[in-house]
Amino acid sequence: MAEHYPIAIIGGGISGVSFAHFAALKGYKSIILEQNDKLGGCIETYHSPKTRDFWLELGAHTIYNSYQHLIGFCHDHELLDQLQKRKKYPFKLLTPQNQIASVISKLNPIRAGLGLPLFKLTNAGNRSVMQYFSFVFGSHNYQKTLRYCFDAVLCQDSQNFPADFLFKTRTKDKSLPRSFTFKDGMSSLFTHTDNPNTKINLNTQVMSVEQQSKQWHITTDNGAFTADKLVLATPWHICYRLLAQINHPLVHIKQQPTVSKLITAALIFDKDKIKHIKPINGLIGVNQDFFSMVTRDTIVHEKYRGMTVHFKNTNVPYQQLVDGFLSKLNIAKDALIDLKHKNNSVPCYQSQHQQFINGINSELSKDISLALTGNYFTRLAVEDCVKRSFEEAKRILN
Numbered sequence: 576m577a578e579h580y581p582i583a584i585i586g587g588g589i590s591g592v593s594f595a596h597f598a599a600l601k602g603y604k605s606i607i608l609e610q611n612d613k614l615g616g617c618i619e620t621y622h623s624p625k626t627r628d629f630w631l632e633l634g635a636h637t638i639y640n641s642y643q644h645l646i647g648f649c650h651d652h653e654l655l656d657q658l659q660k661r662k663k664y665p666f667k668l669l670t671p672q673n674q675i676a677s678v679i680s681k682l683n684p685i686r687a688g689l690g691l692p693l694f695k696l697t698n699a700g701n702r703s704v705m706q707y708f709s710f711v712f713g714s715h716n717y718q719k720t721l722r723y724c725f726d727a728v729l730c731q732d733s734q735n736f737p738a739d740f741l742f743k744t745r746t747k748d749k750s751l752p753r754s755f756t757f758k759d760g761m762s763s764l765f766t767h768t769d770n771p772n773t774k775i776n777l778n779t780q781v782m783s784v785e786q787q788s789k790q791w792h793i794t795t796d797n798g799a800f801t802a803d804k805l806v807l808a809t810p811w812h813i814c815y816r817l818l819a820q821i822n823h824p825l826v827h828i829k830q831q832p833t834v835s836k837l838i839t840a841a842l843i844f845d846k847d848k849i850k851h852i853k854p855i856n857g858l859i860g861v862n863q864d865f866f867s868m869v870t871r872d873t874i875v876h877e878k879y880r881g882m883t884v885h886f887k888n889t890n891v892p893y894q895q896l897v898d899g900f901l902s903k904l905n906i907a908k909d910a911l912i913d914l915k916h917k918n919n920s921v922p923c924y925q926s927q928h929q930q931f932i933n934g935i936n937s938e939l940s941k942d943i944s945l946a947l948t949g950n951y952f953t954r955l956a957v958e959d960c961v962k963r964s965f966e967e968a969k970r971i972l973n
Contacts, residue, residue, distance in 0.1 A: 582605035586949075587777070591609070593961045605773055633883065640755075654767065657757045661752070666855070668681060682712075702738050727857075730921050779797040781795050804972075825935060829927075832924050838888060844882070845878070864891070943971045946968070946971050
């Protein structure tokens, strides 16, 4: 016989876990169904068995003091006492000639300077990243330099990404550092999830969902479940697959996001063997086989340094990609102590992404038994995931 819960949440990333948290605050019991052997989704901290207390992020790596919904979640879980400040270093470019250079050095300063007031005074409207930032800072600055910066931010080819969804001004909590993480990394977000109102089923692949007699029926490879309310907290392409099986109206919404796949490699080095590379926040690849590299130099360790490289999805084996990356930075192979890789994906918004959001929200407004949350709505940031979960919990839970 199927187990019954008031709420079934498919997906154990920050979107699903935060929804369960908001539901529990309202007194609702829920079950989280997660296909992997741990919670986290796009957030994963790698704790190397070879370096004891040194860790690296394989996904999201920073919290900002403007992330008010995520900060509220952290406060509720007593995580802010584990807050870890980050040192401030610049992002640099890795040029096609494999030279490390500043972003400013590769811009036409006069045209870039003229663009600053334009950026502050104009709206992107319906323009793409390429259209808007070519207009603001000049086509030469965009094509030669800035396009790669935006690719790095989004971990995808950003040219056709809607510019209005790239940046957002948020209110800052100045009682906190501008940017921070936790002493044990971002996966700390999932270490205090024990709650009598929330059950977590890991290693559970959802095969299908259907609605019968005002209940949702969920079939998994680990048993069957029923629920009064269903929350899909997965990437859009997985939502689509599940909803398409029942020909739900949501699958016919226009301007649906696609998927950008990437290979993420966390590299841990002997600090003494890469002294020729000065501390930096990261590298932006210009005509390279990677979008970006983010260091752990912002949190100093006495013995080790770390780099997380987000490679473009190619047919090249990841070890070959890593070897090529080391060669570009003149890093000897014996400097590398540990390596961990992961296949990641991020949503690619279509040019009229607001039309997609409006269509989703319009359809969902007719049904308080179904909620959708994730990083494919307003922006890709962790804050946007938690904010969406908060808003959906408010909508469907009385």
